[in-house]
Amino acid sequence: MSDVNETRTPVSVAGLEEVYSHLQPSARNPQLVERIIAVNFVLGAVLFACFGWAFWINAQPWKLGATLGGGMFFAGIGLVAWGKYLMPRGPFVEERHVLANSDADRDAFAAAIVERGGDVIKRRKLLGGLLGGSLGIFGVVAMFPLLRSLGPLPKNTLDHTDWTKGSFVVDQSGRRVSVGDLAIGSIMTVFPEGTQDSDRGQAVDQTVLIRISNQDFTTQKGRESWGPSGYVAYSKLCTHLGCPVGLYEQQLQMLVCPCHQSMFNVTNGAIPQFGPAPRPLPQLPLYVDTQGFLRSQRDYHVPVGPGFWERH
Amino acid sequence: MTTKRTQRAALGRYGQVGKTLGELDDRLGVAKGGRSFLDKIFPDHWSFMLGEIALYSFVVLLVTGVFLTLYFIPSQAIVTYHGSYLPLDGQKMTQAFSSSVDLSFAVRGGLLMRQMHHWACDIFVGAIVVHMARVFFTGAFRKPRELNWTIGGTLLILAIVNGFLGYSLPDDLVSGTGIRIAYSILLSIPVVGSYLAFLVFGGNFPGTSIIPRFYILHVLIVPLIIIGLVTAHMALLLRQKHTQFPGEGRTENNVVGSPMFPVFMAKTTGFLFIITGITALLGAFAQVNPIWQFGPYDASRIGYAVQPDWYMGFLDGALRIWPSWSFHSFGYTIPWEVFIPAIVLPGLIFNIVFAWPAIERRFTKDHEMHNLLDRPSNRPKRTAAGVAIFSFVGMLFIASATDVIANFFHVSLNSTVWAMRILCTVVPFAAYPVTYKICRELQGVKGGGKRKTPNVVTRTEAGEYLATPSPVYVDDLHHGRDATEVPTFIATDTEEPGESGVRTVER
Numbered sequence: 001m002s003d004v005n006e007t008r009t010p011v012s013v014a015g016l017e018e019v020y021s022h023l024q025p026s027a028r029n030p031q032l033v034e035r036i037i038a039v040n041f042v043l044g045a046v047l048f049a050c051f052g053w054a055f056w057i058n059a060q061p062w063k064l065g066a067t068l069g070g071g072m073f074f075a076g077i078g079l080v081a082w083g084k085y086l087m088p089r090g091p092f093v094e095e096r097h098v099l100a101n102s103d104a105d106r107d108a109f110a111a112a113i114v115e116r117g118g119d120v121i122k123r124r125k126l127l128g129g130l131l132g133g134s135l136g137i138f139g140v141v142a143m144f145p146l147l148r149s150l151g152p153l154p155k156n157t158l159d160h161t162d163w164t165k166g167s168f169v170v171d172q173s174g175r176r177v178s179v180g181d182l183a184i185g186s187i188m189t190v191f192p193e194g195t196q197d198s199d200r201g202q203a204v205d206q207t208v209l210i211r212i213s214n215q216d217f218t219t220q221k222g223r224e225s226w227g228p229s230g231y232v233a234y235s236k237l238c239t240h241l242g243c244p245v246g247l248y249e250q251q252l253q254m255l256v257c258p259c260h261q262s263m264f265n266v267t268n269g270a271i272p273q274f275g276p277a278p279r280p281l282p283q284l285p286l287y288v289d290t291q292g293f294l295r296s297q298r299d300y301h302v303p304v305g306p307g308f309w310e311r312h
Numbered sequence: 313m314t315t316k317r318t319q320r321a322a323l324g325r326y327g328q329v330g331k332t333l334g335e336l337d338d339r340l341g342v343a344k345g346g347r348s349f350l351d352k353i354f355p356d357h358w359s360f361m362l363g364e365i366a367l368y369s370f371v372v373l374l375v376t377g378v379f380l381t382l383y384f385i386p387s388q389a390i391v392t393y394h395g396s397y398l399p400l401d402g403q404k405m406t407q408a409f410s411s412s413v414d415l416s417f418a419v420r421g422g423l424l425m426r427q428m429h430h431w432a433c434d435i436f437v438g439a440i441v442v443h444m445a446r447v448f449f450t451g452a453f454r455k456p457r458e459l460n461w462t463i464g465g466t467l468l469i470l471a472i473v474n475g476f477l478g479y480s481l482p483d484d485l486v487s488g489t490g491i492r493i494a495y496s497i498l499l500s501i502p503v504v505g506s507y508l509a510f511l512v513f514g515g516n517f518p519g520t521s522i523i524p525r526f527y528i529l530h531v532l533i534v535p536l537i538i539i540g541l542v543t544a545h546m547a548l549l550l551r552q553k554h555t556q557f558p559g560e561g562r563t564e565n566n567v568v569g570s571p572m573f574p575v576f577m578a579k580t581t582g583f584l585f586i587i588t589g590i591t592a593l594l595g596a597f598a599q600v601n602p603i604w605q606f607g608p609y610d611a612s613r614i615g616y617a618v619q620p621d622w623y624m625g626f627l628d629g630a631l632r633i634w635p636s637w638s639f640h641s642f643g644y645t646i647p648w649e650v651f652i653p654a655i656v657l658p659g660l661i662f663n664i665v666f667a668w669p670a671i672e673r674r675f676t677k678d679h680e681m682h683n684l685l686d687r688p689s690n691r692p693k694r695t696a697a698g699v700a701i702f703s704f705v706g707m708l709f710i711a712s713a714t715d716v717i718a719n720f721f722h723v724s725l726n727s728t729v730w731a732m733r734i735l736c737t738v739v740p741f742a743a744y745p746v747t748y749k750i751c752r753e754l755q756g757v758k759g760g761g762k763r764k765t766p767n768v769v770t771r772t773e774a775g776e777y778l779a780t781p782s783p784v785y786v787d788d789l790h791h792g793r794d795a796t797e798v799p800t801f802i803a804t805d806t807e808e809p810g811e812s813g814v815r816t817v818e819r
Contacts (some may be wrong), residue, residue, distance in 0.1 A: 065596020
């Protein structure tokens, strides 16, 4: 800065102030503002240095953030104040140019497209059509390898789970659940044996096992044999959006989905009592084998989880 | 000193800078355009800063995001955690989750960068929404700026999408549930839903492809599109010049404000620092998304009170309060209970946003160019419509907290949901007439916009009363201001301005 000013003769601003008032800083007391800005820049510099030091000694994250953020903040305040209070206050005026061109220019532009295009392409409609057609086919065909390779087709995988006739009911660690394991009113997440560690087991087969009473429990007409010794099992996938129905309100005997608060009455075939879920949770028919282990009679009678087009 | 002066003489009037620019101009011809770029005038108003907040929080996102990519591993391979966060020791989790925890605790500055990245995203989307509201209510989207309005709306969608993708990457219990919901939303699309979901996820949920796929979308593809559109947004701004509020000397044909260099540049660069600083302070002192407390994703577990980031709130709210109407017939199912609130509704809202300039033109028949902004109160119908739309989305946002509201006020969840259903329906229709009335009232208030000219009542000697309109207020007359000079030297101790290259900006 200094050697630039050196070559010039500073002129008195007294006379110019009126004429060039928009060149004056907007601060009423520029010296004071300059000092305040200087303090901000010094604070910024000090905090940046502290940030470097804090990073060097691997200080706690909040110290890194405080020094970095503080430094940035003060440097920014100083710079904004410099621009706002010490630089020419303006206002300066600029004319807007009209964006639109003259009619002649527009015509020339349109003419180039229409006439040249008309001459060269329109006369050869067949060629143009063939080229367009072939590129169109290429476009569609090119999409297929890309799209098709993204994943398998659903086929009927959404309709079935891995529960089959005689699947052992196991807990998260793979231990078989027997008839004495749950106290009345308690709940457990179970899987068909062998799937408890797989993605699909976790995501699709997850089932909530609730012991409602000591006697065989019927949740709905026609399900007389599904709840041996008071054990009932429902798919854990909410029929709204597939969140795990993880909360059990023991007093109300309701399963609650924490995502959007759908509530399912477990004594009544898990019919939704409240919330956006449209369908009951599918119930898994259980039986107790001769050794006292809980097993499934067969797969769920309807697809589990949220709705989709092909769902029967 | 003498040597310096001699050197300067040899280099020419503007020293090394002039020489370098000369060399550059020889090759690129940048002198003329460069000068007019530096002279470009930006109007001053606090509300023009809202878009800058969005732009600069995006800069913070890019920088912190690059840092995070150096340590994050986008893989769903299962590992057993033995890192520095002991409560998770020995747990099985995906590499995505373990590397997210590691970069939070084992990488120097990692936690700060992660929190800054998350905060910057929340600020980014918020700033876009508020900036958009400013543009809407002041009518800045009118001709010739409809295209930039469309680009801005697209940027909002992309920001929300990329926010969701990034939020999903750590594969923690909360974000994993979010991905599960996204999968179910895809499934709900009639006819093609299950195919679409399987193609996106590479099979049934969760599979092992979704984190790597979200990753490449989040760090490359979507940001590239955002950068391209932001560039176009800025380029159109430069080409069409910024709008300004009416005021003394401001007309449809000029721009009154500060020049690009140095005034605007100083202020805007300072503002970049301030945004970065505030983001860093938030990252330092306000914990956000503590994934180590949620734990790794496990499809059969769920956290209580699952809440997405704020900008997904309106979708979550819509999903909560939409009734459970499912269509099921002829062996097919249309999950209206998901498809309408999660896909039709946001589609409708954004289509109204995109179509708004055309909708408004249909009613106003206004095909003129507009460079002067409206006061919201002078456009009561537009303002009322905007408030109605915003209040609708706002009510959906509040509806995403039905469980929290029910807990906090000790009311039943059932009545909370019903209250939100009623509010979402009633509030927009109530907001329109109320806003309209307020706008009309404001038009009559001094300083509140276009005033009704008051009548001055006089009494003649004969006892006759006369009402004559009073003269127009001085500041209601907008005189054009002549183009003023943008001088080369703007220090007060400058050479005589007349000789030193003062030029009138008239292009």
